[in-house]
Amino acid sequence: MAKQEQEVRIGFYVCHCGTNIAAMVDCPEVAQFVGTLPGVVLSKDYKYMCSDPGQELIQQDIREHRLNRVVVASCSPLLHEPTFRSATEKGGLNQFYFHMVNIREHDSWVHTDRAEATSKAKALAQAAVHRVAHHKPLETKRVSINPTTLVVGAGIAGIHAAMTIANSGKKVILVEREPTIGGHMAKFDKTFPTLDCAACILTPKMSDVGSHENIQVLSYSEVTKVDGFVGNYTVTVKRKPRYIDEEACIGCQDCIPACVFKQPKFADEFNEGLGKRRPVYIPFPQATPQIVAIDPNTCLNFKKGEDGGRVVSDKCKKTCVEACGDKNAIDFTQVERIEEYEVGSVIVATGFQTFDARRAPAYGYGRFPNVYTSLEIERLVNASGPTGGHVVMRDGKSEPRSVGIIHCVGSRDKKTNVWCSRVCCMYSMKLAHLLKEHTGAEIYNFYIDVRTPGKGYEEFYNKLLDEGVHFIRGRVGEVTDWAMTPDEEGKLVIRVEDTLAGYVRRIPVDMVVLATGLEPQQDAQDVRRMFNMSCGSEGFFLERHPKLAPVNTFNDGIYIAGACQGPKDIPDTVAQAGAAAAEVLALIDKGFVEQEPNTAFILEDECSGCKSCIPLCPYTAILFDEGKGRAYINEALCKGCGTCVGSCPSGSIVQNLFDDEEIFSEIEGVLAYE
């Protein structure tokens, strides 16, 4: 371009990254080679370029050698590009006179032949040297941050994050799809390893959330759409009808016993189907908000509509309405509402679902009544559960005399879920303790490995051993009901290799508990798409960096916390929620973000006015100036994908940072080296 009257003076640096790069790439040789390329004024190799001295080196060289371009060959630009750009800027250059070469993730870590890897590093470095000569000075754009935060999911992660942010005086919108907040933790009886009661520590937090002046709880609601970008998102929320006026309901629950169903009749979701509820119900006594809900699928005042959905039939006597009296909170005409909210950042804390035990047919869940999932047992031992904490089997009266707890159901299994769910060992031991405490039964734990890496966890394991709980190392082959010996008659028989004793054993028990693993929510992929995040191969949301950015996603302004990022226990979940809240607060406190200036613009003189670019832009950033007969780009809307650039027939659209001459020179560069 015309403005390049100035002589190009490139400084090149190749990083050893300790031995991470140097072990596979001959760094001095790369430096020596690049030093011979035209435009390169100096070329150095250095042990750690990202360290302070490394960055200092760049700044010093810029000043001393009048460098006007900088290239660093080290790790992925997704990791350290900001570091080196800032060093370039501190050295007195425009930060976009910098380019980075990835010779670690894309080279030294993935190849095994030193000569080949070195040769590849040279090619990539040469491409960067070619490219950087064409770089132009650019300015970043500042965008202000809306100080309201959206938190999606109100389990312990969402609750903790919301409280942390709200306590700092910032507004939070907390969306929960169930009628109450609390998530899985609200269902637990005790928590490991301290055995403190889950309700005692969670429910006060829940009511604090419900009454917090800075938190708006949208329960029984789902986020359906997200538009915008970091600092300024527009979020669409679907408010599902609960047929109760949330403002009018005072939580007296008089309507519940008034229901025409004299006895609770329908499977109670909160109690994992072990208890019954009426069509009008509150999930559990401390539910937040303290507002009942009416289930149209079971309420007699609804019937099947023409489209298969439920419509009001008005056939019921509506004794509930009568009981509600002049509060008039019951509203059968309620319909789904769509609301929009403006927020600056988002914390996704959508949690997990438990593995469906039916997918492990050898263990007989669904076939044998006394095979339970761990979540069912949580409700069974819970004082506020369906049996008031009395552990009885499905017949409703007999207590188990012996219980087998099978670990790793739907974990560490290539046929289902390959990962370790992290919490099952500990919660199985917790349940073993509680079952023993409640019933005095013999308890057998069947495990592959006992994993107790947490504060106080190994001690808890010791406590269980002291209590006389059996630990049998072996993954259970099957649970059956056919007896070989008289004492097996009428029992569930567990066949397992006791791998430590070295025998195959048959162990008859009354009750089997399946320690089901944690897996991504059913709709995790939809949520991922909505927030423009990534998922790991197992389906949990992917953090930006496993160590250095564990609550960030690849989408700025979107953070993740809790088990939606991977299985984790309550302490880790809360820690992560706090971290996500801190990230959000840091962003809000800063007040603005700098946007990458990789936007596109149209060279007015060259545009032929064909308009073919206009429908290509997903952000409607391209407009047409009828007067001039030329297209132009609204920079504020452009997000820098370059799709219009790649398809412009007259080549009249230019993308900053990725313009044609930069890319062509890079192509030429990677191929110039033999």
Add this chain to the structure above:
Amino acid sequence: MSKEWKPRLVAFFCNWCTYTAADLAGVSRLKYAPNVRVIRLMCSGRIDPQFILEALTKGADGVLIGGCHPNDCHYVEGNYKMLRRFQLLKRMLGDMGIEPERVRLEWISAAEGEKVRRVVNEMTEQIANLGPLGMPGRFAEWDREVESLAAQIEAREGGGCGCGSSGAETAEKEVAHV
């Protein structure tokens, strides 16, 4: 060339999915063939067919394009738009006698480091079997033919009317049909 020939691949990876997947392959220390040189773009939608042609003419034996899976594009649907262009380009390359295996499009998500490894290895092997594309050489040859034709014409016509350049153009067309 005294050195043993090895395939050279140029890859264009989108920043959000495939480039990240390649980073993941690195972090996971998966090993793959060293023949690929990755150029990072923000979106596969940025890929201009000219990039691919340029890479081939400058000596690449194959070009790999990596983008997000359908419906997963960070920019909504840049990958689709590139796909449309890609189909056209494939047809054109076919007409030029370039084997279809030499230009490959793959959807690789940020989680699929393993797929990066598999695709690069597969493609390297395929192209090793196909042999060098040798476009720079072919171009040089074409240039020489064109020049010699032009010289012949000039000699025949005595170079009177200064139409050497237009003569070369027609010659080029003819050569292109050979």
Add this chain to the structure above:
Amino acid sequence: MFEIQRTIKYEADRVPGFGREVMGVPGCEKLKDCIQCGTCSGVCPLSIYMDYTPRQVMALTREDFKREVLGSHTIWLCASCYACAVECPREIRITDIMYELKQRAIHEGVYPRRFPIPVLAQEFTKMVHDHGRVSEGLLVTKLFLKTNPLAALGMAKLGMGLMKTGRFSVKQENIKRRAELAKIVETVDQENLKGKA
């Protein structure tokens, strides 16, 4: 008085490379992934008769204890019901590994003498080579004569019964193109030899 036995294993007891060799055979590669959970033994209907459980065979193979594995009863007790292979959480094809170990034991001649199962396998194979099909009556008769003539007497009643119901015959079934079969077998042998060379 009781007899004591040393059970310690020295490095010299291993045959280095054995495990890797087995894991290089088609169908056996996933043995690498074994986490010793014991599911195979847990579902195996015959594990209760084995000297080493299937899980132990996996561990011994991977750790190069060739003599122990090839000399074990376990590999001969496997009835090929594939329950282990289907249930294994690491998708290890345990049944196929057992086949591989059986082949090696036969090849090296290390199976227990007069142990009927390998003898059956070999007699079976020989009959197929010679005739193309198996005549079960004849096969069983030969088997008992070779391993345990006394037991043959015990089976006589069953044989009589089979004969009565028209299911037992010592007539040899033959296929027509026996030469073709011989050529196929011969070619496989040649290829195997080439492979080893």
Add this chain to the structure above:
Amino acid sequence: MKYGYFPGCSLKGTGRAYEESLLPVMQHLGIEMRELDDWSCCGATAYMAVDEGKACALAARNLAIAEQEGHAQLMAPCSACYLVLNKTQHYMAEYGAMKRLVDKALGSVNLRVTRPTPVRHPLDVLLNDVGLEAVKQKVTHPLKGLKVAPYYGCQIVRPYSTFDDQADPQTMDRLLESLGATVVDWPLKTKCCGGSLTGTLPKAGLRLAYILLKEARKRGADVIATVCPLCQFNLDGYHDKIAARWEPVRIPTVYFSQLMGLAFGLPAGRLGLQRGFVPMKPLAAVTAA
């Protein structure tokens, strides 16, 4: 509907009754089964233990013959044959070395496998090609009141079967129901019958057969229905020995195809029922009707 038919050695020997009942039943349903010309041993279990490559080559010879004779699909009623023929195709698809070896061996006698030939079990064909409705229409003597324990054994559901659930197969259950029988739910449907160990190591092998028979009786079954010649032999042939070792557990074991024949009203004498050791008493009433 036409299928190539691979009987396997057992169906010509101890499992003769299986063939004797299956062929007329299939014919009755309008299914044509053409026996492969000059088929050889499938390469069965015992062979796999000696030389996997040869076993696969042997199986592939049969597949090549099927292809040569133009069969689109091959029916293999014996569980072991079904498994080995399927396994061979899997191995050839999965392992280049195995494919090369087999191709070479077959090539030496001018045979070739160029495409996969689907290997089907009669149960698969009956449920998915013929359909239960068509079966029901042929039922003239419903097996009312007959309590049948369906026994699938191991090798048709594991590991290569595509037509039924590995843990809890259902095809035979549904077939038997359509014949009017009462299906006994028992947990041992897919457990091992003892295989060849009943002969070689009776202590271990017979115990497995004993467990199956005992449990079927305990659950009130009149008869066990099986799909495999070896299973039938093991469950039918050793009652005296089992009684001597443990306790008498007499219960007849027949092929599902024999039950189909009875329900279709085919002459009982022509279904090979006389070949069982333990006669199927409760059926006297059914067949007389």
